[in-house]
Amino acid sequence: MTKGECNGKTEYDTYAECLGKALCYIPTPMTVGLYAPWGSGINRLLHNVQKQMIREVQSREKKELAKTREKTRSTTGLGFVHLLLHLVFLQPQMTEQHKKRKTVRFIFIQFSAWEFAGSEKLWAGLITTLCDNIKDQFGCIPTSIVRALGHQSTVQQSESNCEWVSKRILRIPVWLIFSFLLLLALALILVMAKYGFSVGKMGNDYIMALEGVGFGLIGCSALLTLKNSLMVGRNIFVSQKAKMESLMNKSDFSSQLGFMNDIKQEVKVLTNFIHYVEIFERRKVRIVLEIMSLDRCTPDKVVGVLDAMNILLSAPDAPFISILAVDPSIIATCVEKSNVLKGMADNGYEFLNRIVTLPFSVPKMDAQTKLNFIQEVVEGKDALMDDTPLQPEPLEVNKCRENLLEIVPLINVSSGHDEPSKLKIGEMNTGHYIRQAYQCLMDRDSDLQEYIEENFLQMRRIVNIIPIMVTLMLERNVSISSFTPQRIAAWVILASCWPCRLSWVWQCLEDAEQMSEFGKEKYIHDEMLLWTIYENSSDKLILIQSSIEKLLTLDGDPEVFQKFLSISYKFTVKDAKVILPYTINLDYSLKRKMELLLGSRLLGRKATSLPDDAASLE
Numbered sequence: 001m002t003k004g005e006c007n008g009k010t011e012y013d014t015y016a017e018c019l020g021k022a023l024c025y026i027p028t029p030m031t032v033g034l035y036a037p038w039g040s041g042i043n044r045l046l047h048n049v050q051k052q053m054i055r056e057v058q059s060r061e062k063k064e065l066a067k068t069r070e071k072t073r074s075t076t077g078l079g080f081v082h083l084l085l086h087l088v089f090l091q092p093q094m095t096e097q098h099k100k101r102k103t104v105r106f107i108f109i110q111f112s113a114w115e116f117a118g119s120e121k122l123w124a125g126l127i128t129t130l131c132d133n134i135k136d137q138f139g140c141i142p143t144s145i146v147r148a149l150g151h152q153s154t155v156q157q158s159e160s161n162c163e164w165v166s167k168r169i170l171r172i173p174v175w176l177i178f179s180f181l182l183l184l185a186l187a188l189i190l191v192m193a194k195y196g197f198s199v200g201k202m203g204n205d206y207i208m209a210l211e212g213v214g215f216g217l218i219g220c221s222a223l224l225t226l227k228n229s230l231m232v233g234r235n236i237f238v239s240q241k242a243k244m245e246s247l248m249n250k251s252d253f254s255s256q257l258g259f260m261n262d263i264k265q266e267v268k269v270l271t272n273f274i275h276y277v278e279i280f281e282r283r284k285v286r287i288v289l290e291i292m293s294l295d296r297c298t299p300d301k302v303v304g305v306l307d308a309m310n311i312l313l314s315a316p317d318a319p320f321i322s323i324l325a326v327d328p329s330i331i332a333t334c335v336e337k338s339n340v341l342k343g344m345a346d347n348g349y350e351f352l353n354r355i356v357t358l359p360f361s362v363p364k365m366d367a368q369t370k371l372n373f374i375q376e377v378v379e380g381k382d383a384l385m386d387d388t389p390l391q392p393e394p395l396e397v398n399k400c401r402e403n404l405l406e407i408v409p410l411i412n413v414s415s416g417h418d419e420p421s422k423l424k425i426g427e428m429n430t431g432h433y434i435r436q437a438y439q440c441l442m443d444r445d446s447d448l449q450e451y452i453e454e455n456f457l458q459m460r461r462i463v464n465i466i467p468i469m470v471t472l473m474l475e476r477n478v479s480i481s482s483f484t485p486q487r488i489a490a491w492v493i494l495a496s497c498w499p500c501r502l503s504w505v506w507q508c509l510e511d512a513e514q515m516s517e518f519g520k521e522k523y524i525h526d527e528m529l530l531w532t533i534y535e536n537s538s539d540k541l542i543l544i545q546s547s548i549e550k551l552l553t554l555d556g557d558p559e560v561f562q563k564f565l566s567i568s569y570k571f572t573v574k575d576a577k578v579i580l581p582y583t584i585n586l587d588y589s590l591k592r593k594m595e596l597l598l599g600s601r602l603l604g605r606k607a608t609s610l611p612d613d614a615a616s617l618e
Helices: 003-008 011-023 042-068 078-089 122-138 140-149 174-195 202-237 240-249 259-281 299-314 328-337 348-355 367-378 395-406 430-442 456-475 485-497 499-517 530-536 538-547 558-568 573-582 588-617
Strands: 030-035 090-094 104-112 164-166 284-292 320-326 358-361
Touching: 011 030, 011 042, 011 367, 030 042, 030 348, 042 104, 042 284, 042 320, 078 090, 078 140, 078 174, 078 259, 090 259, 104 122, 122 140, 122 259, 122 284, 122 299, 140 259, 164 174, 259 284, 259 299, 284 299, 299 320, 299 328, 299 348, 320 328, 328 348, 367 430, 367 456, 430 456, 430 485, 456 485, 456 573, 485 499, 485 558, 485 573, 499 530, 499 573, 499 588, 530 538, 530 558, 530 573, 538 588
Parallel strands: 030 320, 030 358, 104 284, 284 320
Antiparallel strands: 090 164
């Protein structure tokens, strides 16, 4: 057992726990750069970080409750009504007691940039997603009240321990005015019920005067209340998200200089609202904005989202933790190619460092993490491994095979004997063959995992390709006596991880066959290793190497490729002739491009050599 598998945890789990715990203590605003190559399971790691943060918060809340005996408030049920009364009649204050509180509530908001890629202003989608999720979290009424009644009011610092003070009009508490008007309205109702609207009777002049004064006071307050109610209602039915979307749809949107200021004001309102809520709940509230799939967007849109993140970081008291889960090499390239920052950000990495305050590079994936993911994918492939023989067989043989399958588990932990690769090919049908190939992938003692890239998408491809390739070969009655399930799995890995170099070997094989047809000496034989062919043809590969640099980036480590073909899996020319036509995960266009480039370079070399030969004859 490796050090990454101690206590049943993989290295990914350990790193996720450490990052999740750290995010519970860092001050805000904060931008975390969660860096990993594309396809390496960064979203899965982010999910584990989120779970660790929740566990840490729950543990801390229990400790604080035992220490301070102060319970947190809820914003649901009766707590929701309590919150509304606080927002209408009271003003919060930031006290030293609140600053010392250690309990935290995290609100996780996921923003998948790829879902908004069709929008002209991707960065605005980030802000609208933030607004919409906060509204859904706390309800539209509290956010509308703050936006309508308290958008100009910021939470003031206070040296006292009083967290809520009354809102005042002419130094009179609002709740007192409201209570007085409510009692006055009840008194008028009682007077009207008893005396009615008596007109012309001298004995009722005092009552009429009292009724007039009462209605006047109530009428003035009713107008003010109606105005505020209309503002709240307008914010309920016309959300800030809808307002920004309408601005974005205007043709002169780009000329609206005040739009960015509106965005900043909206972020300020959200910040104030979060401060209101955290003082009410007696715990700190942190908005964790998880930005994913940004490395799949165009350069200008990437820069727009980074600018929006700067807006979130502009306020020193903003309660935002932005987690940028991306491949940094792609983001840096997008920044350098962006038209928006042309001449301003020649170094994409430097620009990224200005935004990110906590860089966290995801480590190389350990073997246990690979194994866990492959097992998850394979467990959904049971239907492909149904034990259906290709040809009719005697009943006795079928029974023997069924008994054999019953004792073969789907996930096999090798114990050093009965290896799948040692079973006879002729005794397997399609389902059994696929099952054994999967077992080779999941065998802890197998070296196949060493050659699989740290890319979850690549692993899924390999698992998906194996059953199709095996079924195709067996259905076509291809003789695969030399291909054990392990070698089939190894070949799929070879084609998936080094498509360019394997295509080059294929091209060399094809050239050798064509030369033999013209009667030239055949320098390749069936028992020759593919690595030997690759090594012998390296001088030709150098001719076109500069033209296929982009294709070579598709391949994994060249030293690992050498080890794979020269030591671990010594595939021969004979093996390649059998299996190459059925290698469905190898793009034929790669070989075709190499063929054209090699032909043109060799033709150019011959053309330049002809004048030299003619000169030597003279």
